[in-house]
Amino acid sequence: MWAPLCSLSYISHNLCSTLLSDFGCYSTLTLSLSSLRCWVSFRFSGAFFFLIEESMAVLILLFLLAASVVAADEDAFIGVNIGTDLSDMPHPTQVVALLKAQQIRHIRLYDADRAMLLALANTGIQVMISVPNEQLLGIGQSNSTAANWVSHNVVAHYPVTNITAISVGSEVLTTIPNAATVLVNALKFIHSALVASNLDRQIKVSTPLSSSIILDSFPPSQAFLNRSWNPVLVPMLNFLQSTGSFLMLNIYPYYDYMQSNGVIPLDYALFKPLPPNKEAVDANTLLHYSNVFDAMVDAAYFAMAFLNFTNIPVIVTESGWPSKGDANEPDATLENANTYNSNLIRHVLNKTGTPKHPGIAVSTYIYELYNEDTKPGPVSEKNWGLFDANGSPIYILHLTGSGLVLANDTTNQTFCAVKNGADPKMVQAALDWACGAGKVDCTPLSQGQSCYEPDNVLTHASYAFDTYYHQMGKAPGTCDFKGVAAITTTDPSHGTCIFPGSVGKNGSLVNITAPSMNSTSSEYSSHGSIHGSGLTSIFMSIAFLIWCGVFL
Incomplete structure (x- = not known):
């Protein structure tokens, strides 16, 4: 300052x-x-x-x-990444319907899929598109290839589709280092094509970096970028500064916590409140850090300043927490995923900022919209999503107190229902368990009672599952029933059959990426504008x- x-x-x-x-x-x-x-x-x-x-x-x-x-006055925002490694990827129109229902206003795509960009037309949703890593070499070696890419993927859709940024590759230096030599050229060629189309002011160009590129990240004041990459990083930062763009950074406190061998406390990784004597203190600046996220963001600022770049803002292009993991990943749980993402959203939208830059919040894209069940790797790699392929929430983000609430939040209205496509035999077995060992009162499902009609296993099971879910205080893991049930924000009540928690009308999960409290639900403002x-x-x-x- x-x-x-x-x-x-x-x-x-x-x-x-x-x-x-x-x-x-x-x-x-x-x-x-x-x-x-x-x-x-x-x-x-x-x-x-x-x-x-x-x-x-x-x-x-x-x-x-x-x-x-x-x-x-540029309001920080929460966006969502949309990956496509799903065995049953929803159609683009279904994806957009979910985005609208949840009032998600900022998304990042890992490509520039034409069908998705067409579906996003006239929605006002701000879209970051990407040059996939596999296309990076071609674009970085040819100005004309970059121009063609911009023509087909940007000019053909803008402004009807509100493209605001282009991420060129992803974690290139740490995942495909052989392409590092063309990265800066790719950035410049894409930007030149935007200039030629008079779109360089509306659409910014950058490349997401892994936070592992920052060495000695604590204390943040001593952090520096991996010097072996300076021949790439210095011209890249010069490009970002000269074009008014931002540093894109992927921050995963989950991995920092897992790799620390107990040095990093779980609460410190999850944004949980810490007493002052438990906060980490940078001995050089005397700044106090209460979470990993802020420490990594400030480490990026200090590392750039070490190279004499002091006015490049940071945007976090990926951050999140897995909701399920292998046996050796005990902290990949629904509860921790809910805690991390809820606290992250609150932290960003409350404009808390970081200790180095208080009040200057860092816009962040949550990783990710859907669980990607075909993604390779451990179980946790497949379970970062907020929703499954059917659009059912994996868990409900509880954000009361941050200006974000659930619809009808006075009743905290969520339900447990049978998943679409669930095996009827497995559903019947789960229903039998709920009405037996689960100690659910299934009297309303008897003939002549309020929930008997329609007389089929799916609707009966949904009532039993939801009753059990509420009896257990909606605790994490109580709406699964061996994979045939899922949490929903749509009230399954029908006719005279009123489900537990119902207030007699449908609810929906509201605004995990809500604008600031001063804006309205109808605003779809452009980045950098005064509202x-x-x-x-x-x-x-x-x-x-x-x-x-x-x-x-």
Whole structure:
């Protein structure tokens, strides 16, 4: 942060105080008897404005101040990654329907699938598309190939589909190092194609890096980027700085925790509140860190500063927690996944910022929308999703207190129902268990009772499953029944059969990627814009007051 010092001549002490209260700035006021000069120290995350005097300079200052507020007013967001390694990948229209139902406004695709981009048209959803790693060599070696890629995947869809960023490759330096030599060229060629189409201001270009590229990440103030990659990283950072883009970083506290052999406490990885004496302290800066995520973000800022890059913002392109793992992954659980992602969302949208940059939140894409059951690797690799392929939530994010709630949150309305496509024989066995050993009162399923009709195993089982789920306090793992049941936010009540937890109308999971509390559910704003016209009126009023003070 910088504290630019400006002089607003001939303005009274009271007017200065009013301006300061309007902008929430830090101030130092010194009155001069001869000029009633007001010295105001504005604290913004922008360039250093030197002393400016008199009439025209004041107006120039006002313009620059407005620009600073634009930068400061960019609301951080929560987005979601959409992977496609599913045995039954939903159709793009189904994906978009889920995004709309959950009011998800920011997504990242791992490619530029035409059908998906067409389905996203006219939705206002902000889309980051990607150059897949397998296409990187061709694009990095040929300007014309990059131009063709932009023509087919960007120009053909924009602005009807709201493409806002392009990620060129993913974790290239650590996954396909043989392509590292063409990475910067690929960035430049894609950007040049955007310039040629006059889209470079609307669409930013960058490349996601693994956080493992940052060495000695704690304490953050001592972090540095792997020097062996400096021939790539330095020109890459120069590119990001010159184009006004951002550093894309993938941060996985789960892996940091797993690889620390007990050094990193689980609560520290999960964003759980820590007493001050349990927080990690950077001895060089005396900054306190209460979670792995903030420490890694600040490590990135410090590492860039070590190379003399101090004004490149960070966006986290992947972060999350698996909900299921192998026997040697005991902390990959529904409860921990819920805790991490809920706390992450709250942390970002509350604009907490990091210890190095308090109040400057880091936009983050949760990994990921769907469980990817065909992804290779351990069980945890297949279980990072918020939903299954049917659109049923793996777990419900509980976000009360962060400005985000479930629909009808006064009743915390979620249900347990039979999964679509479940084997009827397995459903019958689970129903028998629920009404027997599970101690569910299945009397309403008897002939002539309120939930007898329709008389089939699926609807009867849904009632029994939901009753058991609520009897167990909706605890993690109580809506599974050997894989034939799933949590849903749609009320399965019908006719006279009212399910436990029902308030008599359908509910839906609301806004895991909600805008800031000042925006409305209908807003689909472009990145970097000022929301509403209030600031314009404020600036016009201030300009008039300053003009009066100077010239009258």
